[in-house]
Amino acid sequence: MGETREESARVELAIDTQVAAGIRDFGGLELLEQLVTTLRICGSELVGQIGHGVSSRDFDEVQRAAHTLRGSAGTVGAIQLQRLAARVEMLAREARLDLLDLLLPDLREHLADAAENLERFCLRSAAQSH
Numbered sequence: 001m002g003e004t005r006e007e008s009a010r011v012e013l014a015i016d017t018q019v020a021a022g023i024r025d026f027g028g029l030e031l032l033e034q035l036v037t038t039l040r041i042c043g044s045e046l047v048g049q050i051g052h053g054v055s056s057r058d059f060d061e062v063q064r065a066a067h068t069l070r071g072s073a074g075t076v077g078a079i080q081l082q083r084l085a086a087r088v089e090m091l092a093r094e095a096r097l098d099l100l101d102l103l104l105p106d107l108r109e110h111l112a113d114a115a116e117n118l119e120r121f122c123l124r125s126a127a128q129s130h
Contacts, residue, residue, distance in 0.1 A: 014110075014117045019077025024125055033122050035076050040115040043069060043081075047107050050088060054100045062092035062100060069111075078114035081107075 024032045046069040053061030070085035084107055091099050 014078065014080050014113050015121065016077035016079050017121060020118060020121050021125075023076065024122075029122060029125055029129070032076075032118075032125075036115060036118040036122060039072055039076055039078065039118070040111075043072060043111045043115070046072075047104070047111055050100075050107065051104055053092070054097065054104065057097060059092045059095050063089055066092060069107075073114065076114075076118060078110075078118065081110040081114040084110050 020032060023035060046065045049065035050062050050069070053059065053065065066085045066089035070082050070089060073079075073082035073085055084103065088100060088103055088107060091103070
């Protein structure tokens with residue numbers, strides 16, 4: 001079953017497919033798949049660190065974890081996650097606990113969406129190469 005136009009548009013919003021395609025074309029599909037797995041696992045750990053930092057009011061921890069997450073997301077083209085991580089990083093610098101607490105669920109959701117959409121991109125790429 002093919003992807004609907006709406007699903008395709010959602011993928012385009014969540015990830016920059018040109019970045020993902022560039023990784024695939026340069027390093028192969030296996031490299032892209034490894035980076036997506038790393039984003040899912042490490043991203044989850046980083047979101048956990050951000051949550052811990054928010055709970056303990058450790059804004060340095062929040063800022064460091066958000067900065068790392070922003071860079072990881074940008075590497076694979078997860079643009080929505082990258083933007084949100086940048087916002088979290090900025091809010092941590094400003095010690096905005098009220099807003100950081102509100103953004104944690106969004107951060108988890110964007111991470112899951114990015115990984116899911118990148119995995120879908122990998123599956124489409126694998127299917128097209130056969």
